[in-house]
Amino acid sequence: MGSHVKGLRCRACGLDTDPIAAHVCTACFGPLEVVYDYDGMAAEVSRELIAAGPRSVWRYAPLLPELPGADPDARVDLQAGLTPLQPAPRLAAALGLRELWLKNDTTNPTWSFKDRVVTVALTVARQLGFDTAACVSTGNLANSVAAHAASAGMDAVLLVPADLERAKIATSAVYGPTLIAVEGSYDDCNRLGAEAAGEQGWAFVNVNVRPYYAEGSKTLGYEMAEQLGWRLPRHVVAPMASGSMLVKIDKAFQELVATGLVAEEPWRVSGAQAAGCAPISSAFADGAHEVEPVKADTIAKSLAIGTPADGPYALEAVRRTGGWMEACSDAEIVEAIELLARTEGIFGETAAGVTVACLRRAVRSGAMRPDEPTVAVISGQGLKTLDVLTDQVGPAATIRPGIGALEDAIDELVG
Numbered sequence: 001m002g003s004h005v006k007g008l009r010c011r012a013c014g015l016d017t018d019p020i021a022a023h024v025c026t027a028c029f030g031p032l033e034v035v036y037d038y039d040g041m042a043a044e045v046s047r048e049l050i051a052a053g054p055r056s057v058w059r060y061a062p063l064l065p066e067l068p069g070a071d072p073d074a075r076v077d078l079q080a081g082l083t084p085l086q087p088a089p090r091l092a093a094a095l096g097l098r099e100l101w102l103k104n105d106t107t108n109p110t111w112s113f114k115d116r117v118v119t120v121a122l123t124v125a126r127q128l129g130f131d132t133a134a135c136v137s138t139g140n141l142a143n144s145v146a147a148h149a150a151s152a153g154m155d156a157v158l159l160v161p162a163d164l165e166r167a168k169i170a171t172s173a174v175y176g177p178t179l180i181a182v183e184g185s186y187d188d189c190n191r192l193g194a195e196a197a198g199e200q201g202w203a204f205v206n207v208n209v210r211p212y213y214a215e216g217s218k219t220l221g222y223e224m225a226e227q228l229g230w231r232l233p234r235h236v237v238a239p240m241a242s243g244s245m246l247v248k249i250d251k252a253f254q255e256l257v258a259t260g261l262v263a264e265e266p267w268r269v270s271g272a273q274a275a276g277c278a279p280i281s282s283a284f285a286d287g288a289h290e291v292e293p294v295k296a297d298t299i300a301k302s303l304a305i306g307t308p309a310d311g312p313y314a315l316e317a318v319r320r321t322g323g324w325m326e327a328c329s330d331a332e333i334v335e336a337i338e339l340l341a342r343t344e345g346i347f348g349e350t351a352a353g354v355t356v357a358c359l360r361r362a363v364r365s366g367a368m369r370p371d372e373p374t375v376a377v378i379s380g381q382g383l384k385t386l387d388v389l390t391d392q393v394g395p396a397a398t399i400r401p402g403i404g405a406l407e408d409a410i411d412e413l414v415g
Contacts, residue, residue, distance in 0.1 A: 132202040
């Protein structure tokens with residue numbers, strides 16, 4: 001299989017450039033995106049080729065941004081992807097929906113969807129000659145970069161907010177990276193990362209190799225279609241931080257149609273945010289096309305990006321497809337985490353709580369059609385954000401070690 005990457009193109013002014021380590025246009029400072037030869041891609045890719053590929057995101061290699069001449073055996077690969085797409089009838093009933101499916105990315109190697117973007121980013125980074133991986137992260141990305149770099153023998157430098165959940169600090173540090181806690185918000189870290197990317201010879205996955213990194217989220221959309229028997233889902237609801245996941249799922253559906261892998265039919269994409277950091281949802285509600293930065297204040301730290309890079313593109317995708325955007329409170333997030341666990345046996349982190357809580361809001365507001373088959377993205381594992389539940393859950397009773405005490409407790413609790 002050959003590469004179908006033509007280069008990078010500015011999403012603002014359309015200027016083309018070679019596939020290099022860069023994320024902004026030299027002419028207008030607009031964001032860069034990978035451009036493909038879709039005719040060549042369509043001539044090569046097939047359902048049979050994909051089915052015969054590896055059981056990871058790399059089964060979609062012809063649709064991903066490996067560079068010309070790349071060695072498939074040199075990929076930085078922990079087998080991310082092919083996560084379950086499972087029906088959720090009990091959660092659907094609790095939310096007032098007829099048909100709901102969950103794309104359960106809690107089963108990825110480091111327990112979040114970030115493994116999809118990191119395997120692509122670091123594979124391309126090595127092809128570009130980098131030996132040090134770096135990132136700015138609210139936790140999940142740091143976990144994934146540290147793990148993938150360790151597996152590939154690469155050095156890793158991670159910049160994270162100092163107030164990050166302790167579980168996410170530990171599950172990054174265990175891989176032995178250079179982990180730097182920055183006093184400030186994610187956006188403060190991001191500004192520092194942008195400066196460091198210009199000064200250091202590191203592959204910052206969400207800065208100088210961001211165009212390639214972002215393409216990894218497309219695999220969520222590819223898998224949904226394949227797991228549904230090569231049909232597009234009618235509606236997808238995704239959590240939004242930068243907005244990139246939602247944008248790339250929409251792009252994946254467009255590419256599947258363009259390459260003839262699926263029949264063309266309408267789809268909707270909708271976005272979920274925490275009310276304490278909801279710049280994209282607020283712009284949607286206001287009918288705006290630009291996103292005003294906000295200062296994040298929410299327990300959903302993995303979504304706490306106050307200046308979302310893909311905000312305008314998320315707005316465009318949702319409006320074009322007829323989707324909705326909602327924002328929910330921290331209390332609703334915790335309640336939704338528990339609801340997801342009780343009904344479907346999936347323990348999701350705060351971002352998962354945001355998705356479920358916003359689904360409930362959309363049903364109640366009428367934005368969500370109850371009879372519309374829907375896929376909700378569950379993007380990360382709940383063990384990473386235990387702090388938000390420690391005061392909410394625990395033993396129903398504490399008793400002496402005797403059958404009489406047990407029977408009394410059971411009678412009181414459930415009798």
